[in-house]
Amino acid sequence: MTEYKLALVGFGGVNRALAQLIAERNEQWKTELGFTLKIVGVTDLFLGSIIGREGLDAGVLTRLPAAKGALAQLPGGEATALNEAVIKDSGADIIVEATFTNPVDGEPATSFCRWALEGGKHVVTTNKGPIALHGSELKALARRNNVAFEYEGSVMSGTPVIRLARQALAGSSIGGFEGILNGTSNFVLTSMEGGLGFAEAVAKAQELGYAEADPTADVEGHDVRLKVVILANELLDAKLTVSDVTCSGISSLSLGDIEQARQDGARWKLIGAAKRQADGSISASVEPRLLSNDHPLASVCGATNAVSFSTGLLGAVTVSGPGAGRTETAFALLSDIISIHQSRAHNQE
Numbered sequence: 001m002t003e004y005k006l007a008l009v010g011f012g013g014v015n016r017a018l019a020q021l022i023a024e025r026n027e028q029w030k031t032e033l034g035f036t037l038k039i040v041g042v043t044d045l046f047l048g049s050i051i052g053r054e055g056l057d058a059g060v061l062t063r064l065p066a067a068k069g070a071l072a073q074l075p076g077g078e079a080t081a082l083n084e085a086v087i088k089d090s091g092a093d094i095i096v097e098a099t100f101t102n103p104v105d106g107e108p109a110t111s112f113c114r115w116a117l118e119g120g121k122h123v124v125t126t127n128k129g130p131i132a133l134h135g136s137e138l139k140a141l142a143r144r145n146n147v148a149f150e151y152e153g154s155v156m157s158g159t160p161v162i163r164l165a166r167q168a169l170a171g172s173s174i175g176g177f178e179g180i181l182n183g184t185s186n187f188v189l190t191s192m193e194g195g196l197g198f199a200e201a202v203a204k205a206q207e208l209g210y211a212e213a214d215p216t217a218d219v220e221g222h223d224v225r226l227k228v229v230i231l232a233n234e235l236l237d238a239k240l241t242v243s244d245v246t247c248s249g250i251s252s253l254s255l256g257d258i259e260q261a262r263q264d265g266a267r268w269k270l271i272g273a274a275k276r277q278a279d280g281s282i283s284a285s286v287e288p289r290l291l292s293n294d295h296p297l298a299s300v301c302g303a304t305n306a307v308s309f310s311t312g313l314l315g316a317v318t319v320s321g322p323g324a325g326r327t328e329t330a331f332a333l334l335s336d337i338i339s340i341h342q343s344r345a346h347n348q349e
């Protein structure tokens, strides 16, 4: 039976949810997926770090209090985050990177990915910074070291989008996409339609684990801008940088604007889009748009997201599902590990 050893970098909502899934489902995965997962290291800026080459108890890890230095409570644990040691020396095959997204330079997560890939370890990540800002470099590094760099959860959480479009829509001539690509801002807009104030709705999204560490990134469109760059570069073969994408968010929308839209049979949505132009260039934007209620994206509510790909052969193909959430995003990490397992099996045939 194949067993993958994981080191978890960042132990916030998403990686804790992955540990919870491992605690609950490892036995089931043995038969269903043909592998099991063992956590051999955890490191977190706030909680500290621990290495356990023989395997750490996933259930014990998930019950750890969210208190500064809490990993030091476990035998062999440290109150400080020994990131480099956990990534390089824990004996992990796969580094699971889920620290804060830094939309400016992608650090320090990009360095974590580099250390892992250079050391011949696979990387799975939900962090948008390294991919949007340094994706081509990291993909090349992974290829050179014959390991995988997977990031399905970076766009629309656990809803399969990147792999689906890359594999199942290959050859369909994708010419562009538009979508609701941020769970927090869509949750906020839906909550405001129900009469909740902007600040209260943001606080609720934080409580539910949807928002970024700084929710400004969600409501001002910066998070969607990273996702538009990731999708455009991945699926339209664009070479977009963040500054190529025009960006405005939803923070200027008032309860009055939302109510006016309702009376007009419409809804405000934060839309991320990219399109191949006649000269081959790619234009891309993030902006609030007023959609009439019969628009296919108008009925996408709460933390649900949806993206509609314009394809030459099939017309519009729309995918909808969770856009944020701890367990939902942990599922994306599992899907990345499954992809690594399947490629490995394929290479051995």
Ligand SMILES: NC(=O)C1=CN([C@@H]2O[C@H](COP(=O)(O)OP(=O)(O)OC[C@H]3O[C@@H](n4cnc5c(N)ncnc54)[C@H](O)[C@@H]3O)[C@@H](O)[C@H]2O)C=CC1
Pocket: 009, 010, 011, 012, 013, 014, 015, 043, 044, 045, 046, 047, 081, 083, 098, 099, 100, 101, 108, 126, 127, 128, 153, 154, 155, 157, 209, 210, 211, 212, 213, 323, 324, 325, 326, 329
């Ligand atoms: N929560 C969600 O619904 C989704 C989150 N993501 C992305 O996944 C990543 C993780 O998200 P969450 O777990 O929700 O965030 P979180 O804020 O709950 O957890 C992040 C953890 O990383 C740790 N951390 C930050 N910088 C670190 C460093 N330099 N070294 C070690 N640890 C560090 C923090 O202490 C924190 O515990 C983020 O990049 C986020 O943008 C992506 C899709 C959905």
Ligand SMILES: N[C@@H](CC=O)C(=O)O
Pocket: 154, 156, 157, 181, 182, 183, 184, 185, 210, 211, 212, 218, 223, 323, 324, 325
């Ligand atoms: N904060 C993000 C999390 C997923 O990327 C969102 O709300 O969509």
